[in-house]
Amino acid sequence: MIKMDRNFIVITILLVILTGCNRREQQESQKPNIIFILVDDLGWRDVGYMGSRFYETPNIDKLAGMGMSFTNAYAACAVCSPTRASIMTGKYPARLGVTDWIHFLDPAAAETAEKGEHPQEYVGDIGQKLICPPNKYWLDLKEITVAEILKDAGYVTAHIGKWHLGPEKWWPENQGFDFNYGGADLGQPPSYFDPYKRNETRPGIPTLKPRKEGEYLTDREADEAVRFITEHKDTTFFLNLWHYAVHTPIQAKDDIVQKYTNKTPDGDQKNPVYAAMIESVDEALGKVLLSLEEYNLMDNTIIVFFSDNGGLVPKTSNKPLRIGKGYPYEGGIREPMFVFWPGKVSPESVCDVPVTSVDFLPTICSMAGITIPNIEGLDGQDLTPLLIGEEDSNREAIFWHFPHYRGQIFPYSIIRKGNYKLLKRYEGKTFELYDLDNDISETNDLSDSQPEKVKELNALLEEWLVETNAKIPEPNPNYVAPEEIEHLGIGKSLMLKESPSNRYGDGSSLVLLDGWLGGGNQGVNWLGFQGNDCVATIDLQGVESYTKVSARFLQKNNAWIFLPEKVSVEVSNDGKNFVLVEEKEIDPLRKADINRVKEIEFSFYPKEHRYLRLTAKNIQFCPEWHQGAGDTAWLFVDEIVVE
Numbered sequence: 001m002i003k004m005d006r007n008f009i010v011i012t013i014l015l016v017i018l019t020g021c022n023r024r025e026q027q028e029s030q031k032p033n034i035i036f037i038l039v040d041d042l043g044w045r046d047v048g049y050m051g052s053r054f055y056e057t058p059n060i061d062k063l064a065g066m067g068m069s070f071t072n073a074y075a076a077c078a079v080c081s082p083t084r085a086s087i088m089t090g091k092y093p094a095r096l097g098v099t100d101w102i103h104f105l106d107p108a109a110a111e112t113a114e115k116g117e118h119p120q121e122y123v124g125d126i127g128q129k130l131i132c133p134p135n136k137y138w139l140d141l142k143e144i145t146v147a148e149i150l151k152d153a154g155y156v157t158a159h160i161g162k163w164h165l166g167p168e169k170w171w172p173e174n175q176g177f178d179f180n181y182g183g184a185d186l187g188q189p190p191s192y193f194d195p196y197k198r199n200e201t202r203p204g205i206p207t208l209k210p211r212k213e214g215e216y217l218t219d220r221e222a223d224e225a226v227r228f229i230t231e232h233k234d235t236t237f238f239l240n241l242w243h244y245a246v247h248t249p250i251q252a253k254d255d256i257v258q259k260y261t262n263k264t265p266d267g268d269q270k271n272p273v274y275a276a277m278i279e280s281v282d283e284a285l286g287k288v289l290l291s292l293e294e295y296n297l298m299d300n301t302i303i304v305f306f307s308d309n310g311g312l313v314p315k316t317s318n319k320p321l322r323i324g325k326g327y328p329y330e331g332g333i334r335e336p337m338f339v340f341w342p343g344k345v346s347p348e349s350v351c352d353v354p355v356t357s358v359d360f361l362p363t364i365c366s367m368a369g370i371t372i373p374n375i376e377g378l379d380g381q382d383l384t385p386l387l388i389g390e391e392d393s394n395r396e397a398i399f400w401h402f403p404h405y406r407g408q409i410f411p412y413s414i415i416r417k418g419n420y421k422l423l424k425r426y427e428g429k430t431f432e433l434y435d436l437d438n439d440i441s442e443t444n445d446l447s448d449s450q451p452e453k454v455k456e457l458n459a460l461l462e463e464w465l466v467e468t469n470a471k472i473p474e475p476n477p478n479y480v481a482p483e484e485i486e487h488l489g490i491g492k493s494l495m496l497k498e499s500p501s502n503r504y505g506d507g508s509s510l511v512l513l514d515g516w517l518g519g520g521n522q523g524v525n526w527l528g529f530q531g532n533d534c535v536a537t538i539d540l541q542g543v544e545s546y547t548k549v550s551a552r553f554l555q556k557n558n559a560w561i562f563l564p565e566k567v568s569v570e571v572s573n574d575g576k577n578f579v580l581v582e583e584k585e586i587d588p589l590r591k592a593d594i595n596r597v598k599e600i601e602f603s604f605y606p607k608e609h610r611y612l613r614l615t616a617k618n619i620q621f622c623p624e625w626h627q628g629a630g631d632t633a634w635l636f637v638d639e640i641v642v643e
């Protein structure tokens, strides 16, 4: 008994000593908490400390001043999912195969997702000269994320807000996060107001339960962040606070909007609702900082602030940077960025060295004192030497690869090396070269005057594209080009009963009789009608003899464009009394007809008339099987050919 007691006492004493040591050691080497604030679509000059005189961001400005701000910080892509993937993995989007925003909600996606496969086929549109590599539907689980690394190192991890890296199986909880509030396969909230639904038939945010009708989403995100910090103040935590704001829909709280409605604009920064969204993001940071102060965590918490792509023009202006979101110019990819790292980063420090979102993973590991794991294909560089004021990293260049069309933006790759930036397009003019030190607005293309520089940078770019296994666009065998044609109607006068839209081309009805047949691209040579019918009366300016009238129509499911329900031709000699020649019902719409140009033709015995009228009836609403079921349908017409 005595023996045992003695042993017991010895063990107890040892335990007390050991535990005491552990605790002391823990306190000395307590890892820092890390908060990563990502604001969706926030532009380079959308915050006060970057020069905005319209948007008010006192909390962001103050914290930026307590850390190091970066003036040449880049998103790895000009749209969101690829940049998000690069932050999580430390790899370039080209290497990951996530090179465009994830279109998971496309109906075709469900089938491949069911099988756990990404799309394999190159995708093409009849209006485009190139077919493009398919984008992945999610960020693969096999990738090692920064959250997984931190979790393994003992961090409690939470994601709050927009994720947009794939459907449920690939949500934050399966990519290293203990908690997920709001992360889903949504690129934008259906609504910013609780219950976050756009309408009754469309769901809200599946991972964020509504709780108080009318509550603003950014406030809710802030509240969840404060709650997470409160509940985990005694642990070491990693918090991804990835706001849905300031992405569309542009919606904000009335009282804040009111304030900006009365404020003098700053050039093209003038949208009061957008300004109010930014202010709410700033208030959210204010709430987070208050809670950190309350729990005495400010001295041991690192805060990173960033955006995933450039500001959306014309909702905001990124001037002096050129254009904005989606574009290969600086307005599309250069971001506001700062790092607050108490005790390590000098307050009010500024770094002009180009950095990119692929650098966050190694940098966060390094700041947390975690050995950067040996990840195959890791592209990012540890920025801590820059942060603590040491020598520049020895990186040669930064790269981008966007092998997709985005409206009128053609597929491209970019290299930035030193002060030079080479933009390479796969359609149209191949190269543009800019000297960013002297031409931040990219107004002076040097590619013709500096062919040697183009050659040098292109060689590096090519090498990188091969090394990352980047997929390159290829010629499109199904491309439909516009065609020139002779006929009786060219240049004759035309009157429309219902208005066309001016969203495509210039909306001028002249295109219907200009001698060019619309090709596969609805942006060129077509006249679009949103919900309206095309009722076109043509005055041939004299009696003419003709045997054929035809018109082309477009169907593009992914652009809400459908063939007409029916088409008819009438004739008249006085322009008032018309006689029906023929009416044709068009085949019922099929889901599979995603992409086509259809010609509807009327042939008859020679007619001699001065006037003729072509009526194409819009189906008005997207059909039941379509993802936009019930939305207004588009009708596209060109050209009305009279022979």
Ligand SMILES: [Ca+2]
Residues within 6 Å of the ligand: 040, 041, 079, 080, 247, 308, 309
């Ligand atoms: Ca975005």
Ligand SMILES: [Ca+2]
Residues within 6 Å of the ligand: 511, 512, 513, 514, 515, 516, 517, 518, 525, 638, 639
């Ligand atoms: Ca035409």
